[in-house]
Amino acid sequence: MQPEQLFGMALGIVSPWEVKEISFSKEANRLDIYIDFQKGAQFPCPVCGALASVHDTTEKQWRHLNFFQYEAYLHARVPRVTCPNSGCGVKLVTVPWARAGSGFTLLFEALVMTMAREMPVNVIARLFNVTDTRLWRLLDAYVEMARTKEDFSGVTRIGIDETAAKRGHDYVSFFFDLDRKKLLFGTTGKDSTTINRFIADLEAHGGKPEQITDAAIDMSKAFIKGVKEQLPNAVVTFDPFHVVRLINDCLAKVRAEEARQFPDVLRKSRYLFLKNPEHLTLEQQHQLDSIIDSQNLKSTEAYTHKLNLQNVYFAKSRPEAEALLMHWHKKASRSSIAQINKLANTVKEHWNGILSHFASKLTSGFLEGINSLIQAAKARARGYRNPKNLITMAYIIAGKLRFNSLYPLPT
Numbered sequence: 001m002q003p004e005q006l007f008g009m010a011l012g013i014v015s016p017w018e019v020k021e022i023s024f025s026k027e028a029n030r031l032d033i034y035i036d037f038q039k040g041a042q043f044p045c046p047v048c049g050a051l052a053s054v055h056d057t058t059e060k061q062w063r064h065l066n067f068f069q070y071e072a073y074l075h076a077r078v079p080r081v082t083c084p085n086s087g088c089g090v091k092l093v094t095v096p097w098a099r100a101g102s103g104f105t106l107l108f109e110a111l112v113m114t115m116a117r118e119m120p121v122n123v124i125a126r127l128f129n130v131t132d133t134r135l136w137r138l139l140d141a142y143v144e145m146a147r148t149k150e151d152f153s154g155v156t157r158i159g160i161d162e163t164a165a166k167r168g169h170d171y172v173s174f175f176f177d178l179d180r181k182k183l184l185f186g187t188t189g190k191d192s193t194t195i196n197r198f199i200a201d202l203e204a205h206g207g208k209p210e211q212i213t214d215a216a217i218d219m220s221k222a223f224i225k226g227v228k229e230q231l232p233n234a235v236v237t238f239d240p241f242h243v244v245r246l247i248n249d250c251l252a253k254v255r256a257e258e259a260r261q262f263p264d265v266l267r268k269s270r271y272l273f274l275k276n277p278e279h280l281t282l283e284q285q286h287q288l289d290s291i292i293d294s295q296n297l298k299s300t301e302a303y304t305h306k307l308n309l310q311n312v313y314f315a316k317s318r319p320e321a322e323a324l325l326m327h328w329h330k331k332a333s334r335s336s337i338a339q340i341n342k343l344a345n346t347v348k349e350h351w352n353g354i355l356s357h358f359a360s361k362l363t364s365g366f367l368e369g370i371n372s373l374i375q376a377a378k379a380r381a382r383g384y385r386n387p388k389n390l391i392t393m394a395y396i397i398a399g400k401l402r403f404n405s406l407y408p409l410p411t
């Protein structure tokens with residue numbers, strides 16, 4: 001068998017296409033595969049599908065999967081056809097190995113899509129010696145294609161969360177389907193207009209705002225306002241994950257301030273205070289116990305308020321939860337720590353939304369889990385220069401999009 005034939009088979013190239021020539025250069029670190037079509041071949045018109053004759057051709061190149069350690073490229077002259085049906089005009093045909101307009105083969109794109117779930121895009125770019133801008137364009141295109149096929153008609157319970165693309169910058173809001181446990185929509189900003197954009201996207205995918213019965217959100221005024229005004233039938237629940245995050249933020253501040261006062265006692269104790277006790281090793285538990293025993297620290301008091309607030313969520317019913325929350329509130333509002341008093345007020349102001357968790361039973365584990373996946377991707381990428389890239393990555397990780405159906409790979 002000739003190498004041209006072998007490569008043709010391996011690439012899945014079928015008539016009228018054939019591999020004409022292969023050129024390999026160790027020095028240039030590349031393998032070039034030249035494909036051409038048989039003389040007189042006809043191609044389906046990209047508009048109507050009728051077989052059409054070649055009008056002219058354009059030279060194109062596609063990056064393919066590496067051939068061992070060498071970069072591989074496919075080359076072909078791609079025909080424009082004149083369709084026999086009037087109205088179609090002269091059109092560039094689609095080649096079976098690549099998406100229209102892409103400089104990569106479908107197999108290369110499928111590999112990048114798979115790798116992007118696990119690795120930062122700039123690392124993939126370095127591995128293949130391409131710019132990350134080109135890879136982001138590819139990822140965006142697949143996300144966009146997959147999202148056009150999404151059906152949101154069954155969405156009734158949503159969760160909203162916000163995060164920064166970079167530390168403290170460029171906020172992005174994410175909207176999740178709490179029943180299907182997937183990301184529905186991501187948009188830049190964290191104000192109430194993000195909800196307008198979500199609703200427009202929901203409706204574009206067959207969903208209805210009146211159908212939304214529950215919304216799990218954090219206590220941001222913008223989200224509360226947006227949900228109230230635009231999702232008329234949604235009961236607002238302040239997700240336990242967000243409530244606990246507030247007291248963790250508060251505890252972190254109290255501890256950091258106090259650590260400056262008592263550096264010897266509190267050095268390297270951030271993790272001990274912020275992790276749930278069940279996630280500490282025995283040694284870490286001992287360390288924490290000895291800090292707590294050492295003296296009367298504000299950090300210890302804040303820590304106790306945190307554990308008691310978390311404890312509310314072990315309640316089996318709303319009345320039981322309300323009793324526990326009242327008890328927590330009484331103690332927190334009498335605390336000597338200003339931040340804890342402030343949080344007690346915040347809890348009071350959002351009382352019903354906090355307790356509606358026990359009626360709506362919106363799962364918080366999912367939002368928390370998905371948030372940590374997105375945070376992990378952010379950490380791998382050391383933040384995102386562009387918030388749009390964070391959104392694209394979140395769709396890839398958490399959108400449950402069906403990308404596989406988008407690679408019409410040659411068989």
Ligand SMILES: [Zn+2]
Nearest residue numbers: 045048083088
């Ligand atoms: Zn046509």
